[in-house]
Amino acid sequence: MSQTMGESTADKKEKKASEYTRVVYDPIDTRHYGAIHTPIYQNSLFAFENYDQFDKAFQDLSAIPVYSRGNNPTVRYLEQKIADLEEAEDAKCFSSGMAAITAAIMSTVSQGDHIICINQVYGPTKEFLGSYMLKFGVETTFVDGSKLEAWEDAVRPNTKLFYLESPSTQMFQLQDIRACAELAKSIGAVTVIDNTCATPLFQKPLQLGADLSVHSISKYIGGHSDCIGGVVIGSSNRIKSLFNKEYMLFGGIMTPQTAALVSKGIRTLPLRLRRHEASALRVAAFLQEQPFVSKVNHPGLDSHPQHKLALTQMSGSTSLFSFESVMPLARIKEWANGLKYFKIAVSWGGFESLVTVNEVAWDNNSGSRVVVRLYVGLEEPDDLIADIAAAWKHAEALEAL
Numbered sequence: 001m002s003q004t005m006g007e008s009t010a011d012k013k014e015k016k017a018s019e020y021t022r023v024v025y026d027p028i029d030t031r032h033y034g035a036i037h038t039p040i041y042q043n044s045l046f047a048f049e050n051y052d053q054f055d056k057a058f059q060d061l062s063a064i065p066v067y068s069r070g071n072n073p074t075v076r077y078l079e080q081k082i083a084d085l086e087e088a089e090d091a092k093c094f095s096s097g098m099a100a101i102t103a104a105i106m107s108t109v110s111q112g113d114h115i116i117c118i119n120q121v122y123g124p125t126k127e128f129l130g131s132y133m134l135k136f137g138v139e140t141t142f143v144d145g146s147k148l149e150a151w152e153d154a155v156r157p158n159t160k161l162f163y164l165e166s167p168s169t170q171m172f173q174l175q176d177i178r179a180c181a182e183l184a185k186s187i188g189a190v191t192v193i194d195n196t197c198a199t200p201l202f203q204k205p206l207q208l209g210a211d212l213s214v215h216s217i218s219k220y221i222g223g224h225s226d227c228i229g230g231v232v233i234g235s236s237n238r239i240k241s242l243f244n245k246e247y248m249l250f251g252g253i254m255t256p257q258t259a260a261l262v263s264k265g266i267r268t269l270p271l272r273l274r275r276h277e278a279s280a281l282r283v284a285a286f287l288q289e290q291p292f293v294s295k296v297n298h299p300g301l302d303s304h305p306q307h308k309l310a311l312t313q314m315s316g317s318t319s320l321f322s323f324e325s326v327m328p329l330a331r332i333k334e335w336a337n338g339l340k341y342f343k344i345a346v347s348w349g350g351f352e353s354l355v356t357v358n359e360v361a362w363d364n365n366s367g368s369r370v371v372v373r374l375y376v377g378l379e380e381p382d383d384l385i386a387d388i389a390a391a392w393k394h395a396e397a398l399e400a401l
Helices: 019-024 051-057 073-085 097-106 123-130 132-136 148-154 177-186 236-250 256-266 269-288 307-313 329-337 381-400
Strands: 090-094 114-118 139-143 159-165 190-194 212-216 230-234 295-297 320-325 342-344 353-361 368-375
Touching: 019 073, 019 269, 073 090, 073 230, 073 256, 090 097, 090 236, 097 123, 097 190, 097 212, 097 230, 097 236, 114 123, 123 132, 123 139, 123 159, 132 139, 139 148, 148 177, 159 177, 177 190, 230 236, 269 295, 269 320, 269 381, 329 342, 329 353, 329 368, 329 381, 342 381
Parallel strands: 114 139, 114 159, 159 190, 190 212, 342 353
Antiparallel strands: 090 230, 212 230, 295 320, 320 368, 353 368
């Protein structure tokens, strides 16, 4: 049939629904009697009508449920939903973010290889790369990820992996994902990025050239501080290879109960993120004007040194950020003790606001700075701003005693 006048090939293709629609919509599945939520398949194993089906299943354990250590329908549903949101071909869920991170790393390197990683990477990841992998003869060079020349200078003949985390989750430094991925490809290396902070909605690294994206889905994707899990996202070939080796052999599986919780949480992810984003920008703008704050690290602010880069590779900013203070550590901790609506706790991504206080060494190791990481939840931002101000007045009063 000839093409209608004025109608392009692109116009003839079905327009992809928005992310708001895609996280909510599923076709009616008659296998499950039209159940709105995919049922929890509480099974360790799955039976077959005949041996031909059984033999066929073992030809591709990643596609057909045989044993829940490999493929469980509840978990598989979540994997496909996450892959769709990040505009990737496939994904594999794990029991934790670290299980996903270590599997992604191990799937890309061999004995004697070299890795380049940002120096602001998540602490356990840094320990895994800098210490644990040495037993396999795999060395890692940690670099200032914001400078492409630092990546270039660190390249060795045996460099096989670039590991990114953008934004980083303490100082909120960005890396130029496209430039790093192009450099990695030019030397035959793989690019893996921890995309947890930006989420699959606000950043799509695979579209920028990265090979694998990892997330702790305990954070925004789950959204309710009630589950632990991780996911690796990539091409069908990479995920299938990772499934057959690192996933099946290490056994860091996600349970169907966890997958069901996360699948419910992901339905509201776009709505939650927009609320988080707007609230955090208001709180961050307020903090920029406070006398006890010397610097706010939030990529969504014009004052962030990489704000323009953020606009080119992120479609939004989430609600995790930090600020630096010249005040003594003890005084800042007293301020944190006085907060009502910010709980003192690790992690982030749920409905509740959180705070942690750390003393971070300067890059040249000549001193340290107090860094406060704030996670802005779903509370009213005016209440959070009033809470921050009241807690500082309380800390000042204690100092005056």
